[in-house]
Amino acid sequence: MTIGVIGGGAWGTALAQVLAETEHVLLWAREPEVISGINDAHENRDFLPGVTLSPRIHATGDMGELARVSTWLVVAPAQHLRRVLAASPLEHQPTLVLCAKGIEAGSLLLMAEVVADVAGADLPVAILSGPTFAGEVARGLPTAVTLACADEALGETLTARLARPAFRPYYSDDVTGAEIGGAVKNVLAIACGVVEGAGLGLNARAALIARGFAEMTRFGLARGARAETLAGLSGLGDLVLTCSSPNSRNFTLGLGIGRGETVADLLAATRTVAEGASTAPVLVEAARAVGVEMPIAEGVAALLAGAPIRETVARLLARPLKAE
Numbered sequence: 067m068t069i070g071v072i073g074g075g076a077w078g079t080a081l082a083q084v085l086a087e088t089e090h091v092l093l094w095a096r097e098p099e100v101i102s103g104i105n106d107a108h109e110n111r112d113f114l115p116g117v118t119l120s121p122r123i124h125a126t127g128d129m130g131e132l133a134r135v136s137t138w139l140v141v142a143p144a145q146h147l148r149r150v151l152a153a154s155p156l157e158h159q160p161t162l163v164l165c166a167k168g169i170e171a172g173s174l175l176l177m178a179e180v181v182a183d184v185a186g187a188d189l190p191v192a193i194l195s196g197p198t199f200a201g202e203v204a205r206g207l208p209t210a211v212t213l214a215c216a217d218e219a220l221g222e223t224l225t226a227r228l229a230r231p232a233f234r235p236y237y238s239d240d241v242t243g244a245e246i247g248g249a250v251k252n253v254l255a256i257a258c259g260v261v262e263g264a265g266l267g268l269n270a271r272a273a274l275i276a277r278g279f280a281e282m283t284r285f286g287l288a289r290g291a292r293a294e295t296l297a298g299l300s301g302l303g304d305l306v307l308t309c310s311s312p313n314s315r316n317f318t319l320g321l322g323i324g325r326g327e328t329v330a331d332l333l334a335a336t337r338t339v340a341e342g343a344s345t346a347p348v349l350v351e352a353a354r355a356v357g358v359e360m361p362i363a364e365g366v367a368a369l370l371a372g373a374p375i376r377e378t379v380a381r382l383l384a385r386p387l388k389a390e
């Protein structure tokens with residue numbers, strides 16, 4: 067085995083498939099049926115059905131096996147990252163490439179900050195983020211991502227290590243910027259889904275994307291991100307992707323809310339994660355903590371808490387007029 071992946075959801079499986087073009091991949095998954103499906107039938111029917119997986123992917127439920135590889139792509143959902151890492155053999159000092167998009171509830175920490183909290187700040191960490199629907203990546207369609215790492219030499223090594231003919235990482239040293247773009251776009255994708263579901267029109271969706279990007283940028287700058295990172299693949303690139311397609315689970319959650327379904331029913335009906343649902347209230351809290359206004363994120367958090375759409379939209383439109 068040459069590289070590890072933690073998390074057998076759609077994204078962990080798709081990344082394993084890309085890496086398996088040239089490497090042997092050890093994939094840790096939680097669900098016994100996912101493990102046996104990958105090892106015996108070369109398919110992850112639960113989270114990425116319809117894709118024949120490489121025989122170079124070996125799935126395991128034993129975290130201890132990860133000690134055999136020194137680089138791990140960590141693809142557990144944001145709210146589970148801390149617990150999953152705490153159960154892993156971190157004492158072997160692996161290099162971690164973090165692939166979840168979110169902010170931890172309670173602590174308000176970004177993913178790299180959670181790692182520093184769990185394992186100490188010395189562990190080498192990078193962020194992989196960008197416009198990447200798992201199904202497309204797994205089918206080998208052309209995709210570009212941001213690979214952010216504060217250590218430039220390590221970032222360039224990882225960029226070369228993870229690149230494949232149709233999978234193109236761009237190096238950045240702006241870890242915070244890459245993290246914030248991915249976390250915030252999920253919340254805005256829910257808003258765009260609501261607009262679609264409630265029939266509010268394409269003008270409204272374009273306005274949400276542009277004003278949502280302004281919110282992402284304000285918050286990012288306040289947290290030390292750089293504007294050009296937010297305007298790149300991991301920010302604007304991913305925002306445009308997820309705000310315009312029902313292939314996005316976050317957009318689809320919003321679509322259901324817009325059509326009048328309850329959030330509880332929508333979340334209960336799926337095993338897949340819509341990170342924006344947990345990120346929205348956390349983002350509102352994190353923005354207030356740095357004195358940044360995020361009215362669209364607040365609107366999404368209100369809708370997720372059960373506020374009526376009509377009132378939430380009216381509140382957004384009634385805000386004082388201001389310069390763009």
Ligand SMILES: NC(=O)C1=CN([C@@H]2O[C@H](COP(=O)(O)OP(=O)(O)OC[C@H]3O[C@@H](n4cnc5c(N)ncnc54)[C@H](O)[C@@H]3O)[C@@H](O)[C@H]2O)C=CC1
Nearest residue numbers: 074075076077078096113143146166167199200338339341
């Ligand atoms: N699916 C995609 O296209 C992309 C997903 N991502 C991000 O990757 C992360 C993982 O998402 P997916 O692989 O799509 O997940 P998924 O929605 O396909 O599957 C859910 C995942 O959550 C895990 N899970 C559920 N309960 C858990 C628990 N208590 N503890 C630990 N893990 C638990 C499951 O084992 C499974 O791996 C998310 O942060 C997502 O935003 C990023 C880019 C693309």
Ligand SMILES: O=C(CO)COP(=O)(O)O
Nearest residue numbers: 196197198199314315316
């Ligand atoms: O992050 C993603 C694409 O870049 C996947 O988006 P969803 O989680 O909304 O499906």
